Amino acid sequence: MVARIIKHILNFLALLLVLPAWVMVVLEKKLGLGIRVYLFWAQFLAQVPGILGSFLRRAFYWLVLPQVSWNCEIGFGTFFSRPWGIIEKGVYIGPYCIIGQAILREGSLIASRVSIPSGRRQHRRDPTGKILPAEHGSFETIEIGPHAWIGEGAIVMAKIGARATVAAGAVVTRPVPDDCVVGGNPAHILRRKTFKA
Structure with missing residues (x-):
């Protein structure tokens, strides 16, 4: 009390x-x-x-941000690169993470040095091939499902399902289904888990 x-x-x-x-x-x-x-x-x-x-x-x-629970942890060196995000109850974000537009669902764990940019198309090229500034890009909101675990140094550019695990150093470019373990670059499914209720 x-x-x-x-x-x-x-x-x-x-x-x-x-x-x-x-x-x-x-x-x-x-x-x-x-x-x-x-x-x-x-x-x-x-x-x-x-x-x-x-x-x-x-x-x-x-x-x-639009919604942040008082029951969350945001580690040293971590910041949201855009002023939009949702952090639900029980979320842990480790040190030195850079997070774009993201929804971090209840109980998700983000290890240190994880990058969650706002999708894969933040920078486009003009007809001559020059890279355009971010304001000409397309920003997506990346959702990390409830009780998902994102490993050290992963880069996540697509939705992560509930209770999914992303291995350390993985590069996620496609949505990850619920209850899966993914790893590699690009990340692929290593195994599926079955959890008892």
Whole structure:
């Protein structure tokens, strides 16, 4: 009981500390100035160490993103590269992850150094072959299913099903079905699991 009260107080204090950052991000959005201010604060807060950083990151994303549970962990060095995402209850995101537009379902575990870009088509080429800036690309929302586990250093560019496991270092370019283990580059199904209810 006392631990819950202390946690609520710390969450409230973290909200107060990140409130100026949130106000700047809201103004940037209302004025149509892009996401540079958002990225400054996301990257700055990613570098705050220890428990303080954990509380500040969670509070910032709770204010900025559409839905963030207070029962989640966002590791040191981790940030969302776009101001859109959903983090459900019990989600763990390890250190040094870069996440684009993503829905992280309940209980999903994201190991360290995982990249979840916003799909496979963020940069396009013009008719002469030059690479166009990201604003000309196509951003997708990547969903990580409930209780899925994404291994160290994986790159995920497609939906991951419920209770699926992505091996360390895998590169996921196609949707992964529920209850599968995938690995490799490009990732392929290594085996299917059966879980008892």
